[in-house]
Amino acid sequence: MHAIYQNLIAMDRWKLILEGLGNTIIIALGAIVIGTLIGAAMALMRVSGNRVLGGIARGYITVIRGIPMVTQLMIFNFIIFAPTGMPKLAIAIVSFGVNSGAYCAEIFRAGIQGVPLGQTEAGRSLGLGRAQTMWSIVIPQAVKAVLPTYTNEFVVLIKETAVASYIALMDLTKASDMIRNATFNAWVPLLSAAVIYLCLTLGLSSLFARLERRLARSDRG
Numbered sequence: 001m002h003a004i005y006q007n008l009i010a011m012d013r014w015k016l017i018l019e020g021l022g023n024t025i026i027i028a029l030g031a032i033v034i035g036t037l038i039g040a041a042m043a044l045m046r047v048s049g050n051r052v053l054g055g056i057a058r059g060y061i062t063v064i065r066g067i068p069m070v071t072q073l074m075i076f077n078f079i080i081f082a083p084t085g086m087p088k089l090a091i092a093i094v095s096f097g098v099n100s101g102a103y104c105a106e107i108f109r110a111g112i113q114g115v116p117l118g119q120t121e122a123g124r125s126l127g128l129g130r131a132q133t134m135w136s137i138v139i140p141q142a143v144k145a146v147l148p149t150y151t152n153e154f155v156v157l158i159k160e161t162a163v164a165s166y167i168a169l170m171d172l173t174k175a176s177d178m179i180r181n182a183t184f185n186a187w188v189p190l191l192s193a194a195v196i197y198l199c200l201t202l203g204l205s206s207l208f209a210r211l212e213r214r215l216a217r218s219d220r221g
Contacts, residue, residue, distance in 0.1 A: 034094065039101045040108055042101065044112075064099055099218065107150055112142045
């Protein structure tokens, strides 16, 4: 109990954990929104049949997936946005969002291409155009199919935010490390951060699992 008091309560050190947790959640939520939008656009470009659009999408995915996240984060912070004075939190959101977009693109592409061709042919036979068939028939089925993989991407994204400290941004990992440096006790702050990360990822997985079951019930209904 003394160790917990010294590491989390004394000098209001719990506020560091709270601030770091808040930034971690903001980064993850903002990044998944950006990543989803970019990923959806890139996936549609990949399956559009247009060589130029497909080439742009493939180039983006190849470059982003081939460079470590921490390197991308530092490039955005120290090169791309260095002259703008953009807040580090915003830089982190954009960086993680762009990175997540490449992975979401492949997730969505696989989901779209996984829908049986007969579904598309059925839509066209009903008089629907290509775009109408995609939005009304293919995409709803693809969304249900990719939900588990998309959930995993969100979980991975939350854990990846731990590298935000490379640009001197206070995230959950950085907060716990600051407490460790101040108290010379690694057990309490680091294990506390680990438990919080675990609760976040388990809670998120449970939320998406409930959504998946609800979608499954709607199909049976």
